[in-house]
Amino acid sequence: MLKIIILIVGVGLIGFILWWFFGKHETTAVQANVEADQQTVAVEVKGGYSPEVVVLKQGVPATLNFTRKDASGCLDRVVFPDWGINQALPQNEAQAIQIDTSEAGEYQWACGMDMFHGKVIVKP
Amino acid sequence: MTTTKRFWFALILSLPMLANMVLMPFGWTLPGGAWLQFVLTTLVMLISARPFWQSAWASFTKHHANMDTLVAIGTMTAYLYSIYALLTQQAVFFESAAFVVVFVLLGQVFEERMRHNASTAIEKLVDLQAKEAEVWRDEQFVALPLADVVIGDLIRVKPGQKIAVDGVITEGTSTVDESMVTGESMPVTKKIGDAVIGSTINKAGTFTFKAEKVGADTVLAQIVDLVKKAQNSHAPIQKLTDQVSNIFVPVVLIIAILTFLVWYLLIGAPLAQALIFAVAVVVIACPCALGLATPTALMVGTGRSAKMGILIKNGEVLEAANDVQTVVFDKTGTITVGQPVVTDIIGDQKTVLTLAAALEQSSEHPLAQAVLAKAKREKIAVPAAHGFQAIVGQGVSGQVKGQQIFVGSERLLVQQKLTMATNLQAQLQQLQDEAKTVVIVANQQEVLGLIAIQDAPKPTSQAALAELKAQGLKTVMLTGDNQRVAAAIAKEVGIDQVIANVLPQDKADQVQQLQETGRVAFVGDGINDAPALTVADVGIAMGSGTDIAIESGGIVLMRNDLRDVGKALTLSKKTFNRIKLNLFWAFIYNVLGIPVAAGLFYAIGLTLSPELAGLAMAFSSLSVVTSSMLLNKTKITAKSTGSL
Known part of the structure; x- marks a missing residue:
């Protein structure tokens, strides 16, 4: 009887993992506030990035403020390959990263080990 | 608390348990027995390991999983089971949880340091910049911080001083050490009208120059920008690991559950035994080694080549350079001096x-x-x-x-x-x-x-071509000149094939035709070379070339030395091979480690305890980073040394 319960729990766990990690889950895109010709978005770094998708307006200078709240070394850098940015993120310190919004498009960012991802969408 | 402090804390608290494990066969046991182990491990879990599960939980809520997830689940399972075992008077394995934390943290401490070393090459370049300059203001020279220098300023440079920005000499002569920018070790003589590059060092005389480029427009700033982009770019080979790392951790968790179910339900192993196998699976899996394999090698490889005056623009170029079979050269200005x-x-x-x-x-x-x-x-x-x-x-x-x-x-x-x-x-x-x-x-x-x-060949052209031939590459020369002139030059420097009478606009077509037989690198410097540089699998631009050529090329040779073509290709090959080696080891670690940890080879006596699995995990990423760092030490030499 115990074994059957364990089997059900085990299989249930596998099912849960599949659904939780591989199922479709909404990620919310955050639109930047444009103020006095400057747009800013705060990105919290804690077990990933929130928000994971940032929408910026083309041609308006933009700053993303990354604050790492996570003690894990996994997220201690943020890398934007398109712009050659590789910024160290000291814990609990906001790091401002200037984003080049001159060209519309999608730009990925990732952690130093390329395990966590986020992206900037520059819209005309 | 820093990673280092967390490591030391965990290590010190784990030592009594280590002594217990080593000395138990000799009849010595830890005073207080399992209860002391419980107290020590609880402290380790609460203080050293807490960031793991904080990060794991934060990721989990975002539908992500990472290395911390594995460490947190692995150690938690071992810890919680041991509490249960303690209460029910069974054998405990607190030490497994504590040791895994120690080993993983040890690996992270080293890895952090190494990753930092790998990325400092570029900061050293930036440090080369002069901090201030003697600028002509209000009828006298005054020392100003670099940021206050504007275009058109007259700047005086004394012997031994660094040249602040890019400009042209208006008064005086000197010799200048430009090795930090061009990689050229011999000092260069400069007189009125000659261009000087910011951050190079004035050796002999005092001179005054007029600033032409400041801030982000200087040669050094542009090199730094280029190298930064290269170091953080992606190589196409990385796509594979990107895909694997996305599903890696959840898949490992599923394998661990299956391991437990098979051992406990199917084979009928004791609960503790089955759990140990499952924990080992979770702990040995190392997604970090996979993630680090490509970026660290790219960073070290492109950083080293930059120091040699070879700028490789990105990982894609590096991968393409790996299997180049034909090297095509423009004649005028590339193989030859460019003026009669x-x-x-x-x-x-x-x-x-x-x-x-x-x-x-x-x-x-x-x-x-x-x-x-x-x-x-x-x-x-x-x-x-x-x-x-x-x-x-x-x-x-x-x-x-x-x-x-x-x-x-x-x-x-x-x-x-x-x-x-x-x-x-x-x-x-x-x-x-x-x-x-x-x-x-x-x-x-x-x-x-x-x-x-x-229009004579450069003194180094012959040696450069001999070097490429020694690497087994086919060399081709493209030129607008007539067949006779082209053939004479080709014979002198030792080129395999000559394509003469090529109109500037047809260069790219010729490169495309050559591409039908294999990957082609094109070496050129002029405006008319830009299309061919873009079309070729690898465009190699001479640093003295026009801006548009440098923009179009994937590799820029700052020293204008044709022998660097061979070096650039060798370096790309070595870096790419290192990436492959890293990926191989990272995969092997996981592909072999997981079945062993799952107890698949139990029958032949091959198993892994969670502690050993933790050690293996810590060292897999460490070994990948070390392997990348070793790229700094590999020999890149031209087999033939030309006369210059």
Whole structure:
């Protein structure tokens, strides 16, 4: 009887993992506030990035403020390959990263080990 | 609390348990037994391991999983089961949880340090910049911080000082050490009108220069920008790991659950045994090694090449350079110097050159420039010419020291009814066969001597091509010149194939045709080379080239030394091979480690305890980073050393 319960729990766990990690889950895109010709978005770094998708307006200078709240070394850098940015993120310190919004498009960012991802969408 | 502090805390609290494990066979046990172990491990879990599960939980809520997830679940499982075992008077394995934390943290401490080292090359470049400059303001030189220097400022540089920004010398001469930017080790002589590069070091004299580029426009700033982009770019081979790492952790968790179910339910192992196998699976899996394999090697490889004056723009170029089979060269300015120079003087050297220079000194013709440059190098005092006259299609004539002199092409012979000695005739023929342009110097009766002029190959071209051939590459030369001139140059430097009479706009088409037989690298420097540089699998631009060529190329050779083509290709190959090796090890760690940890080889006595699995995990990422760092130590030498 115990074994059957364990089997059900085990299989249930596998099912849960599949659904939780591989199922479709909404990620919310955050639109930047444009103020006095400057747009800013705060990105919290804690077990990933929130928000994971940032929408910026083309041609308006933009700053993303990354604050790492996570003690894990996994997220201690943020890398934007398109712009050659590789910024160290000291814990609990906001790091401002200037984003080049001159060209519309999608730009990925990732952690130093390329395990966590986020992206900037520059819209005309 | 820093990773290092967390490591030391966990290590010190784990030591009594380690002593217990080692000394148990000798009859010594830890006073307090399992209860002391419980207290120590609880402290380790609460203080050293807490960031793991905080991060794991934060990721979990975002539907992500990472290495911390694995460490947190692995150690938690071992810890919680041990509490249960403690309460039910069974064997505990607290030490497994504590040791895994120690090992994983140890790996992270090292890895953090190594990753930091790998990324500092670029900061060293930035540090090269001068901090201040002596700028002419209000009728005197004042020391100003670099940021206050603007275009047009006059800046004075004393011996031993760094040149602040890019500009042109307006006063004084000196020698300048430009090795930090161009990789060229010999100091370069600079005089009025010469360009100087910011952050290079003034060696000998004091001079003043006018600032032309400041801030982000300077050569150094642009190099730094280029290298930064290269170091953080992606190589196409990485796509594989990107896909694997997305599903890696959840898949490992599923394998661990299956391991437990199989051992406990199917085989009927004791609960503790089955749990240990599952925990080992979770702990040995190392997604970090996979994630680090490519970026660390790219960072070290591109950083090292930058130090050698070879800028590789991104990972894609690096991967393409790996299997290049044909190297195509533009002729003028790439293989050759790019401007005609005097190669031979037949007859009385000094007389011939003096007379020719006297007549050519007012001419703007490129051939005349070559003659004058030669006369200047030979320190010849050029006399004045009178009654200067151009004879259309033939050359020039005039009076030098009371003598009527002709300088020009072969046609002068017939028109002016000149005689020429037979040995001169033979030499004329031979020089022409070598594809050189021959200028005749004569008085009213006979030919006094010959001057041969050619756009000669650079001194290093031959060695560079020999090096490429030694690497097993096919070399091709593309040129707009006629077949005869092209073939003569090709023979001199040792090129396999010549494609002559190519119109500038057709260069790219020729490259495309060559691409049908394999990957092609194109080496060029001019505006007309830009399309070919873009079309080729690897575009290699000479640093002295036009901005558009540098923009189009995937690799830029700052030293303008053709021998760097071989070095660039070798470095790319070595870096790419290192990426493959890293990926191989990272995969092997996981592909072999997981089945062993799952107890698949239990029958032949091969198992992994969670502690050992933790150690293996810590060292897998460490070994990948170390392997990348070793790229700094591999030998990159040209097999043949040319004369320069």
